[in-house]
Structures are given as C-alpha cells and as structure tokens.
Amino acid sequence: MDGGTMKPVRGLDGWTARVRTAVVFFLAVYPASHLAAQDSPRISETQSVLSQLVESYGVSGSEAPVRETVKRLLPSWVTTETDSAGNLWARVGPSGTPVVFVAHLDEIGFRVAAIHDDGSLELETRGGFFASLFEAQPALVHTEKGDVPGVFAPRDSAFTRHNPPPLHVDVGTTSREATEALGIKIGSTITMPKHFVRLAGTRATGRSFDDRVGDAAQVLALRHLNRALLKRPVIFVWSTREEIGLEGAKAVAATLGTTIRRVHAIDTFVSADSPLELPNFAVAPIGRGAVARSVDNSSVTPPAYVDSLVNVARAHRIALQVGTTNGGNDGSVFTPYGVVDVAIGWPLRYSHSPAEVVDLRDVASLADIIQAVAESW
Amino acid sequence: MTRLRLALFLLSVIQSFRRLSAQSPLDGLALRFASMTAVTGFEQAMGDSLLRLLPGSTRDRAGSVTLTLGQGAPKRLLTCPLDEVGYVVGNILPDGYLFLRRVGGGARLAYPLFDQQLEGERVTVFGARGPVSGVVAVRSTHLTRGRGGPGSPDPVFTVDNAYVDVGAASAAEVERLGVAVLAPVSLTKQPHVYGNRLLAAPAAGRRAACAALATAVRAKPSVQGTVVVAFTTQSLYAGNAGLETVSRLLGPFEETKTVSLPAKYPDTAVETVDLSAAEALVKELVTWMGGR
Numbered sequence: 001m002d003g004g005t006m007k008p009v010r011g012l013d014g015w016t017a018r019v020r021t022a023v024v025f026f027l028a029v030y031p032a033s034h035l036a037a038q039d040s041p042r043i044s045e046t047q048s049v050l051s052q053l054v055e056s057y058g059v060s061g062s063e064a065p066v067r068e069t070v071k072r073l074l075p076s077w078v079t080t081e082t083d084s085a086g087n088l089w090a091r092v093g094p095s096g097t098p099v100v101f102v103a104h105l106d107e108i109g110f111r112v113a114a115i116h117d118d119g120s121l122e123l124e125t126r127g128g129f130f131a132s133l134f135e136a137q138p139a140l141v142h143t144e145k146g147d148v149p150g151v152f153a154p155r156d157s158a159f160t161r162h163n164p165p166p167l168h169v170d171v172g173t174t175s176r177e178a179t180e181a182l183g184i185k186i187g188s189t190i191t192m193p194k195h196f197v198r199l200a201g202t203r204a205t206g207r208s209f210d211d212r213v214g215d216a217a218q219v220l221a222l223r224h225l226n227r228a229l230l231k232r233p234v235i236f237v238w239s240t241r242e243e244i245g246l247e248g249a250k251a252v253a254a255t256l257g258t259t260i261r262r263v264h265a266i267d268t269f270v271s272a273d274s275p276l277e278l279p280n281f282a283v284a285p286i287g288r289g290a291v292a293r294s295v296d297n298s299s300v301t302p303p304a305y306v307d308s309l310v311n312v313a314r315a316h317r318i319a320l321q322v323g324t325t326n327g328g329n330d331g332s333v334f335t336p337y338g339v340v341d342v343a344i345g346w347p348l349r350y351s352h353s354p355a356e357v358v359d360l361r362d363v364a365s366l367a368d369i370i371q372a373v374a375e376s377w
Numbered sequence: 378m379t380r381l382r383l384a385l386f387l388l389s390v391i392q393s394f395r396r397l398s399a400q401s402p403l404d405g406l407a408l409r410f411a412s413m414t415a416v417t418g419f420e421q422a423m424g425d426s427l428l429r430l431l432p433g434s435t436r437d438r439a440g441s442v443t444l445t446l447g448q449g450a451p452k453r454l455l456t457c458p459l460d461e462v463g464y465v466v467g468n469i470l471p472d473g474y475l476f477l478r479r480v481g482g483g484a485r486l487a488y489p490l491f492d493q494q495l496e497g498e499r500v501t502v503f504g505a506r507g508p509v510s511g512v513v514a515v516r517s518t519h520l521t522r523g524r525g526g527p528g529s530p531d532p533v534f535t536v537d538n539a540y541v542d543v544g545a546a547s548a549a550e551v552e553r554l555g556v557a558v559l560a561p562v563s564l565t566k567q568p569h570v571y572g573n574r575l576l577a578a579p580a581a582g583r584r585a586a587c588a589a590l591a592t593a594v595r596a597k598p599s600v601q602g603t604v605v606v607a608f609t610t611q612s613l614y615a616g617n618a619g620l621e622t623v624s625r626l627l628g629p630f631e632e633t634k635t636v637s638l639p640a641k642y643p644d645t646a647v648e649t650v651d652l653s654a655a656e657a658l659v660k661e662l663v664t665w666m667g668g669r
Contacts, residue, residue: 128518129518130497130515130518132493132496132534133496133497133498133515136488136490136494136642136645136646136647137498137646137647138567138569138571138577138646138647148571149569149570149571150571150572151569151571151577151642151647151649152647153642153647154488154490154642154645154647155490159489159490159533160533161531161532161533162493162531162532162533162534163531170571171571171572172571172572172573172575173572193567193569197499197510198510198544199510199511199512199542199543199544199545200473200509200543200544200545200550200551200554201544201545201546201550203544204544205499205510205512205544270517270519270520271517272517272520274514274516274517274540274542275472275474275514275540276514276515276516276540277516277517277520278520278524282520287546297522325519325520326519326520326522326523327519348517349514349517349542350497350512350514350515350516350517351517351518351519351520352517352518352519353497353515353517353518354497354498354499355497355498355499355512355513355514355515357512357542357544
C-alpha cells in the first residue's frame with residue numbers, strides 16, 4: 001500500500017460506460033439548481049439519517065442525545081443495550097466468533113470549567129481543534145433545563161496572532177447567581193449551533209460529520225442488512241468519548257477481550273483534498289467512495305486484510321479508495337487483545353471545524369461496504 | 378435547490394424568531410433585518426425589502442431608500458446606514474473554489490480580526506439564481522499534527538487566504554449555480570438571541586437601529602415640518618455616497634440625525650445589541666419627528 005494512492009475498484013463494462021456518458025451529458029446540460037431535487041432514493045435516505053444525527057448534540061461524555069437519535073433511526077427488529085460506559089450495542093446474526101463495527105457518538109466541544117463573578121463561563125476543551133474557529137461565534141450551553149444561548153466572546157487582546165487567548169462564553173448575565181439560575185453548572189457542555197446544509201451536487205456541510213457519518217453508515221447498513229446471509233455474529237457499537245482518548249471503545253474491548261474475530265473502526269478519513277493541505281498523503285478525493293484507512297496514528301491494518309477488503313468491495317461493485325491519514329481510531333484499542341483492526345472511513349474535508357464537507361455518495365458507499373463486509377467476510 | 382436552501386436558512390433562524398417575535402414587532406423586525414445581507418455597494422435586496430415595508434418610499438440613483446413625511450419647514454433628515462462590510466467574489470478557480478475581495482472595512486473596522494472570522498465557517502454567496510451556501514476552507518486539525526512545533530509562525534487569517542468551497546468541482550459547475558465574479562458574499566446570517574433581549578449577529582447594531590427607525594415610521598407619528606427618512610447605501614465606502622446623494626437631491630436640511638445604537642463586540646459575527654435600547658430609540662425618534 002502506498003500512502004494516499006487511490007485504487008478505484010469499480011470497473012465499467014460497455015453498457016455502464018454508455019449510461020455514464022448519457023448521465024454526464026444530462027448533468028452537463030441540465031440546470032444545477034434542479035439536481036438536489038432529483039436525489040436518488042439512496043442519497044435521500046442517506047441525507048435523512050445523517051442530517052438528524054448531525055443536528056443532535058453530544059460533546060464527549062454527554063452523548064445521550066446522539067445515542068437516542070441512533071436508537072430512533074434503527075429498524076424496529078434491532079435490539080439495543082447501553083453499557084455502563086454509555087456505549088450503545090446492537091448484536092445480530094447467529095452464534096460464533098463475532099465481528100465488531102464501531103463508530104463513535106461524541107463530538108468535539110467545551111465544558112464549563114468555572115463560572116466567573118461577572119456571570120461569564122471559563123471553558124475547557126474536549127478533543128483537539130482550533131479554538132479560533134469558535135471565537136466570536138454563537139454558543140449553546142447544554143443543561144438539564146435545556147439549551148442556553150450565549151456567545152463565544154471575541155478576544156480583546158493578542159490581535160497579531162491566529163490563536164486566541166483562552167475563550168470564555170457570555171450568556172448575557174452579569175453575576176454568577178444569574179448564570180446558575182439558568183441551569184448552568186460546572187461540567188455543562190458547550191457547542192455552537194449547527195445545521196446540516198446541502199452544497200452543490202451531492203455535497204453537504206455541517207459540524208460533527210466526524211463521526212456522525214460513521215454512526216449513520218452503521219444505521220444504514222443495518223436497515224439494509226440481509227440477516228439470512230450472516231454466517232457469524234456481528235456486533236455494532238456506537239461508542240462514547242472517542243475524542244478524548246477512545247475511552248468508550250476501551251471498555252468494549254475489555255469486555256470482549258480475545259473473543260472476537262475482527263474489528264472495523266468506522267471513522268473519518270481526514271482528507272487532504274483541499275488546496276490548503278500538503279499532498280504528501282491522505283489525498284482521498286471526496287465523491288470517490290469510502291476509504292480503507294490502512295495506516296493512521298493509532299493502527300496499521302495488515303496488508304492482507306486491506307487486500308481482502310478491496311476484494312469485498314470489488315465483488316459487490318462498491319467504490320473504495322485506499323489510503324493513509326492522521327488521527328486515531330476506536331479499533332486500535334482492540335489490537336492488544338490480538339484482534340485485527342481493519343478501519344474504514346470516508347473522505348472528509350476541513351475536519352474538526354464548523355464547516356466540514358462530505359459527499360453523500362461516499363456515505364452511501366461506506367454503508368454499502370459495511371453491509372457487504374457483515375454479510376460476506 | 379434554491380428553494381431547499383432558502384427553507385434550510387429559514388429553519389436556521391426560526392428559533393430566534395420564535396424567541397423574539399412573541400415580544401414586539403420591533404424585535405421581529407430587528408431579527409429580520411439582522412438576517413439580511415447588504416454588502417456596501419450591493420444593498421439592492423435589502424432596499425427591495427424596505428420598499429415593500431414602507432409604502433410610499435422610493436429608491437434614489439445611489440440605491441438609498443427614502444420616504445418624505447410631512448411638509449413645509451423645517452426640513453430635516455433622519456437617516457440610517459443599511460450597509461455592512463462584506464465581500465464579493467473576486468475570482469473563480471478551475472477546480473470550483475472561489476476567491477474573495479473585501480468591500481469596505483480597513484481602518485473603519487473595530488475588530489482587527491474581521492477577516493479571520495471567515496475561516497472554517499459557512500458563508501452565503503448571493504448569485505444570480507439565488508443564495509448559494511458555501512464554506513471557507515480551513516486546514517484539517519488532524520493533518521497539522523507533527524507539522525509545526527512550538528515557536529511555529531502563527532499568522533492571522535486574511536481574506537487572501539480564503540478559499541470558498543460551494544461544493545462545486547469545476548468553474549463550469551460554479552457558473553451553473555449562478556455565481557459569477559462580483560457576487561456578494563457574507564458570513565451566513567444566523568441571528569442569535571441570548572440573555573434578556575440581546576441580539577447577536579453581524580452588523581446587529583446597524584440593523585437594530587434601522588429597525589427602530591422603520592418601526593417609528595410605521596407608527597405614523599405626527600411630524601413637525603418635513604422629515605426625510607433615508608436608509609442610505611455605501612456609508613462604509615469612500616465618500617459615504619448614499620448620504621451625500623440624499624443631501625444633494627433632497628436637501629438642504631436644517632438638521633440631520635443619524636440613528637445608531639451602542640453595540641457590544643462590534644464588527645464581529647456576534648456583534649450584540651440590546652433590543653430594550655432599540656425600543657427606547659423608537660420613542661426618541663417619534664419624539665424627534667414631532668419636533669419635541
């Protein structure tokens with residue numbers, strides 16, 4: 001495997017090529033403003049599932065709203081359980097040595113570290129990101145009483161550098177007591193308001209695509225799964241606290257130990273498909289399918305397993321790229337138990353920003369490869 | 378797609394509308410104005426809204442919307458600048474990314490990091506076929522790891538760093554969206570209400586002041602002499618052309634009053650105005666028009 005090199009596996013016979021030519025011609029002459037209205041049923045379903053997950057809030061350690069959204073979106077035949085770490089489990093298939101898929105529920109954000117006498121909030125980060133992207137933006141403080149609006153106050157000094165001094169949030173109060181009366185307390189989580197928004201073609205933007213796309217793909221795979229084809233048990237896990245150290249997955253790995261056959265982390269392939277990125281590696285273009293996340297900062301997938309994954313994709317005519325990127329994945333914490341981690345992702349632009357960009361075709365491709373692996377590998 | 382985007386945009390501000398519209402017509406109007414974009418020199422759409430809102434108003438050759446109340450002497454001018462510092466598309470790259478040119482700003486800006494607010498955020502491009510959503514590219518956090526240690530340069534983001542991604546993969550696709558050079562661009566407006574009637578949005582102070590003026594006019598106040606009400610354009614570009622044009626075409630005026638409101642976090646995406654102050658301003662303006 002060479003870093004960042006893509007291996008398209010979808011072949012084109014003559015008929016398919018002619019159809020593609022006709023479609024390309026149609027798209028070229030038809031007004032773009034009509035395209036979204038003509039989404040395929042697959043893209044429409046993908047958007048429907050993903051948008052609901054993206055618009056749920058769940059900073060690391062406070063994933064309950066996202067977990068409930070996943071449960072609501074699953075088909076009725078799926079039985080779930082939640083473990084003491086907050087991970088959501090769904091087991092399907094016959095008895096035997098299971099395969100595990102794991103996508104994380106949590107998103108980056110902040111937590112209230114202190115409430116100042118002037119009513120403003122001191123923050124601590126949950127996960128890694130550029131704090132400047134939150135500076136001078138609307139804020140939401142998530143409390144048991146509901147979401148409290150505020151603003152991330154802009155800096156009043158250090159204007160010569162990119163990164164801000166520590167951020168604080170202004171909820172429009174002038175005293176600690178007034179802030180506490182809103183239901184805000186130390187430990188309350190804080191994010192920005194977010195929306196799923198379509199861009200041109202099949203692309204979309206929002207915040208927390210990392211890893212709501214993985215969550216959505218697992219939901220979509222379960223919706224379309226042919227249970228009669230399962231030869232072994234398959235466990236789908238939606239994990240907690242990935243962004244702060246893979247903590248939920250560690251609990252799952254400790255529970256399952258050496259008893260599982262293989263783990264597939266379903267997480268972002270951070271793509272260098274952007275004019276701002278170095279092209280040295282991670283150049284998986286968006287819109288060309290899911291990505292075998294073969295080497296990252298936490299795990300290396302044995303090359304033979306990458307080849308097997310490529311063969312599954314080829315057999316099912318699923319678009320799959322192969323590459324290497326940065327970041328860790330939940331599957332890596334299973335490897336000390338002798339479990340091979342075959343991480344699968346999808347290309348994402350502008351990771352951990354309020355403006356992440358995906359192509360919905362890649363999300364559908366990711367769901368397809370999960371389903372194919374569950375049914376046939 | 379344009380309708381879908383419009384629907385999504387409306388959904389994005391509906392919570393704030395609900396929170397405010399129950400309180401007063403002024404609050405609802407301030408929120409409505411704060412959700413609009415009027416890049417200096419490109420105020421046409423907001424002018425259209427004002428013309429519909431204020432029966433009898435007209436647009437002059439500089440784009441300002443004026444309405445004459447009362448008659449006779451004294452002749453006074455009551456004005457509110459409706460424009461904002463923003464951007465236009467400066468270039469469209471072959472791979473579908475857009476570059477921007479800032480319009481207005483410079484020394485007028487109270488917030489030195491005005492352009493940095495674009496980075497990694499959603500923007501709206503106002504194309505010929507309607508608003509088009511986009512984002513401004515930012516480096517992925519993960520891909521910066523291990524590529525710069527302590528002491529690495531930390532330069533602020535400027536508009537020259539702004540690659541706008543509308544989801545297009547080619548210049549031709551951008552063109553099909555109705556986007557061309559000179560299309561106005563702004564941060565996507567998502568007015569945000571917090572605290573006790575605090576409205577946060579880009580240019581919230583100006584928009585709330587203009588809402589106060591429109592509310593005062595719609596209250597049909599008694600007017601001493603003649604009062605020309607003007608929502609002016611290009612106040613943030615060379616020469617304040619909108620106000621100068623009104624003065625020359627409809628003046629001279631014995632007195633000119635420009636409405637404004639104090640704002641917290643000025644020139645940021647969360648510029649904050651207290652709508653209680655806007656309400657007090659309405660009363661003040663009604664009194665002023667009556668000559669009291």
